[in-house]
Amino acid sequence: MSVQTFEVGEDEEGMRLDRWFKRRMPMLSLSHLNKIVRTGEVRVDGARVKTATRLAKGQSVRVPPLKLAAPVAPAEEISATDLRALQDMILYEDRDLLVLDKPSGLAVQGGSGTKHHIDGMLVAMPNEQGNRPVLVHRLDRDTSGVLLVAKTRRIAADLGEIFRSRQARKIYWALVEGVPKPAQGRVSLYLAKGPGMEDARGARNEAGARERIEKMRVAEHGDEDARHSVTYYAIVDKVAPRLAWLSMKPVTGRTHQLRAHAEAIGHPIIGDPKYGAKQANDPRRNDPLRTIPGAVERKLHLLARRLILPHPGGGTLDVTAPLPPHMQSAFDLFGFDVKRFDPIENAPE
Secondary structure, three states, rough: OOOOOEEHHHHOOOOOOHHHHHHHHHOHHHHHHHHHHHHOOOOOOOOOOOOOOOOOOOEEEEEEEOOOOOOOHHHHHHHHHHHHHHHEEEEEEOOEEEEEOOOOEEEOOOOOEEEEHHHHHHHHHOOOOOOOOOOOOOOOOEHHHHHHOOOOHHHHHHHHHHHHHHOOEEEEEEEEEOOOOOOEEEEEEEEEOOOOOOOOOOOOOOOOEEEEOOOOEEEEEOOOOOOEEEEEEEEEEOOOOOOEEEEEEOOOOOHHHHHHHHHHHOOOEEEOOOOOOOOOOOOOOOHHOOOOOOOOOOOOEEEEEEEEEEEEOOOOEEEEEEOOHHHHHHHHHHOOOOOOOOOOHOOOO
């Protein structure tokens, strides 16, 4: 490969140089990129740059001959498989955005040893200019439901501002252990990252290593990294005293917020490997009244049910996700009706 020059497109405005390379040349290793940037072989408008340099529309990027790793499988085969999978997830689509129904167990972004994820799959859906869709927000790997994706970086920026200004209204459904009191309430806590823990299920990442998973802890105001979090919840139905179906509306968007809040009020979400594990001195540990039937799958029973927000193109976007198979089975087992009145719909903003 000889020296090449690329023009930064409108959809790449404000992108970091390293992200630009990852997008344009996904098989380029980070170590090789760092080397050619450090030695000045990469130039932007003729000037030396750093990997963190932000690009502007119309700039010229000089790219030297590169050492690219060979793909594990033909790119067209991977793209075709991912494209079919993504198309099966689409709940809504227009010229500006996609709304996906993310399945439980599929990561949204890559992490330590996680190679297969939504962010990587989106490479299979380039637009006419060759630009791929952009994630707007995230869901935990084990959470199902509504996931918003922008078709351009400009729309992603508009949607990001909508989320930051809390104009987006998110409603989640969960099945939790026991029946919370009061039936409707507000959880307001400070959360901070706690020490990592080994996955209670003995899960291994795609590299074969035992996964260590991040867990949030309840913190005090003023603690290092502590951030305020607020959630409204309401019981939709219940099988007292065993379990309840909650509708939950997060006002803030902290990591694992709903899962940590459910545990904090003494009613962890069923199937949660991080926040549902009880300690030896926890009186709920052997409470026969809160025993979950064996017919209920040990998957996280948390669904991003509905997303409502102003559409960047005008009007309102309002999309609802169906129950994933494992939650549908639980609803059928307990006789819960998805058409039942949801009290959280009219909860304060």
